[in-house]
Amino acid sequence: MNKMKIGVIGAGSISDMHFESYAKQADAELVAVCDLNRQRAEDKAAKYNVEHIYTDYRELLANPEVEAVSICTWNNTHAEISIAALRAGKHVLVEKPLCKTVEEAERIQDAVRETGKILQVGFVRRYDTNAQLVKRFIDNGDLGELYYAKASCLRRLGNPGGWFADSERSGGGPLIDIGVHVIDLCWYLMGRPKPVSVSGHTYNKLGNRANVRNLSFYKAADYNVDLNTVEDMANALIRFENGASLMVDVSFTLHAKKDEIAVKLYGDKGGVELEPELVLVTEMLDTILNVAPQTDSKSINITEAFNQEISHFLTCCRTGNSPISPVEDGLTMMKILCGIYESAAKGQEIRL
Ligand SMILES: NC(=O)c1ccc[n+]([C@@H]2O[C@H](COP(=O)([O-])OP(=O)(O)OC[C@H]3O[C@@H](n4cnc5c(N)ncnc54)[C@H](O)[C@@H]3O)[C@@H](O)[C@H]2O)c1
Numbered sequence: 001m002n003k004m005k006i007g008v009i010g011a012g013s014i015s016d017m018h019f020e021s022y023a024k025q026a027d028a029e030l031v032a033v034c035d036l037n038r039q040r041a042e043d044k045a046a047k048y049n050v051e052h053i054y055t056d057y058r059e060l061l062a063n064p065e066v067e068a069v070s071i072c073t074w075n076n077t078h079a080e081i082s083i084a085a086l087r088a089g090k091h092v093l094v095e096k097p098l099c100k101t102v103e104e105a106e107r108i109q110d111a112v113r114e115t116g117k118i119l120q121v122g123f124v125r126r127y128d129t130n131a132q133l134v135k136r137f138i139d140n141g142d143l144g145e146l147y148y149a150k151a152s153c154l155r156r157l158g159n160p161g162g163w164f165a166d167s168e169r170s171g172g173g174p175l176i177d178i179g180v181h182v183i184d185l186c187w188y189l190m191g192r193p194k195p196v197s198v199s200g201h202t203y204n205k206l207g208n209r210a211n212v213r214n215l216s217f218y219k220a221a222d223y224n225v226d227l228n229t230v231e232d233m234a235n236a237l238i239r240f241e242n243g244a245s246l247m248v249d250v251s252f253t254l255h256a257k258k259d260e261i262a263v264k265l266y267g268d269k270g271g272v273e274l275e276p277e278l279v280l281v282t283e284m285l286d287t288i289l290n291v292a293p294q295t296d297s298k299s300i301n302i303t304e305a306f307n308q309e310i311s312h313f314l315t316c317c318r319t320g321n322s323p324i325s326p327v328e329d330g331l332t333m334m335k336i337l338c339g340i341y342e343s344a345a346k347g348q349e350i351r352l
Pocket of ligand 1: 056
């Protein structure tokens, strides 16, 4: 089998998960890397044995050897680079969030349809083994009709700084950065019902709390605390056409006792908690049972999830099958996220 030739655009923190996952796949070969920061691109090229190094993504895309790209750049560049890559005949795996606005997402969707190339959105949590197991329980009818879900990702201290804290480049704070993961996972497992309205709040109360010492957290490659124009925390209620609802709260900083993550879904036959720890809840013989599936990890195994995301991407590129996280889902997620920001700004519920 010919190896699929891969380029990685954006060689910062998360790109390592992409490089390492491609390096493990027998049917892929890393051939190109691009970053605005040449040294960073050179370091990744040396580490992963990559031949071509660029600082301009257009030059990488002009290399006919490259068949598919991972886009691991700032959110404000995802639309431009994705569209250029598709038009250059490359398949695209783009990191979450798909982009910054609904209008950009629609333009990416148009480019996917126009070129017929694969575009997979990096909703990595969907690719986790436990998430796929829960999906099988749901598809099997074991939880019945899902009518309520709760998505939470609260960091007491964890503003990654740099571009993440610059709303021009990121599109927002914890809602668009980490909220997108847990909202998407709940929505995917709920069977992707059509969202009809959102009502949300955002708060800018604590700043980035760069003064706090002795606690480490995820940082952008160009960590910098001077600029912070994003919210500290956000919450929202999302209503769906089928009557189901999803509650969400997320933060970069909050006076919380500890970090919290929750992905919980409730149906009329049973419930499931995927995070913080996989457990199914059901009823038998008039008795409530908490059932703990015996899998390797109680929570997400992020390395394995990335491997599975990238393996799925390569399979889709080869077969032409649509990925399980297609551009359409990236667009719906942008409608939800941008709707929540609009609701918070206007102080009212927004119909989508
Ligand atoms: N799936 C996940 O769990 C996950 C986790 C973290 C970040 N991400 C996403 O990955 C993306 C990158 O995040 P990160 O944490 O690696 O950030 P980072 O700041 O560590 O790295 C981003 C890199 O992109 C480069 N870059 C920016 N614009 C560029 C351009 N036009 N051309 C070439 N290079 C460019 C920067 O120089 C930087 O090296 C973001 O979209 C983020 O939301 C996903």
